[in-house]
Amino acid sequence: MKETRRSRVARWAGLAVMALGPVSGHSAQAQSTPSTDSGAGLGGTSWQLVRFQAGDDKTLTTSDRAKYTMAFGTDGRVTMRLDCNRGTGTWKSSEPGQLQFGPLATTRALCPPGSLYDRLVQDFEHVRSYVLKGGRLYLALMADGGIYEFEPAPLPAP
Numbered sequence: 131m132k133e134t135r136r137s138r139v140a141r142w143a144g145l146a147v148m149a150l151g152p153v154s155g156h157s158a159q160a161q162s163t164p165s166t167d168s169g170a171g172l173g174g175t176s177w178q179l180v181r182f183q184a185g186d187d188k189t190l191t192t193s194d195r196a197k198y199t200m201a202f203g204t205d206g207r208v209t210m211r212l213d214c215n216r217g218t219g220t221w222k223s224s225e226p227g228q229l230q231f232g233p234l235a236t237t238r239a240l241c242p243p244g245s246l247y248d249r250l251v252q253d254f255e256h257v258r259s260y261v262l263k264g265g266r267l268y269l270a271l272m273a274d275g276g277i278y279e280f281e282p283a284p285l286p287a288p
Contacts, residue, residue: 172223172260173204177267177280182249184276192246199283210234212250214241229260229269253278 179198182190192198199211202221208231210217220232231254241247256271257278267280 172202172221172229172267173206174202175267176201176283178283179246179250180266180279180281182246182253182276182278185271185274190246190249195281196283198246198250200280201283210236210250212236213245213247214239215247217251223260227259227261229257231255231257 177200178195179192179200180195181192184190197211197213201209203209206220206222208219208221210219215237217234217236219234221229222232223229234251234254236251253271253275256273256275257269258272259270261268261270265282269278269280271277
């Protein structure tokens with residue numbers, strides 16, 4: 131059964147309500163050091179992209195999730211792998227459930243056709259909220275622009 135826009139909005143509203151409660155066990159890389167943000171422990175976590183559900187019901191996925199990663203530093207910095215490029219910037223969470231990224235500085239290599247690089251760089255300035263549910267991170271764009279779904283990134287090899 132195809133999910134309608136109304137049911138998708140209702141699902142997101144349910145996720146947003148859950149964000150108001152306590153959150154734990156959300157990332158394989160969560161650090162025990164407390165973060166200075168109000169982002170319920172986003173600091174010290176790393177994620178990889180699962181999919182993007184656009185506001186117009188289009189779904190974008192990648193065949194290699196490791197090409198799209200994001201690491202939240204406990205110092206308010208964020209580092210990203212965006213397909214064939216790298217990015218760095220800042221993030222802040224003034225209260226649980228809210229998230230905003232500062233401008234991203236990225237490399238500008240020409241990625242192969244089908245890359246999500248341009249989309250991600252454009253969309254991340256419009257992220258306004260997040261939900262941690264079932265070990266996954268969901269980032270919502272303002273004005274029902276869509277939802278990015280991330281899973282914990284695997285630990286790097288020693």
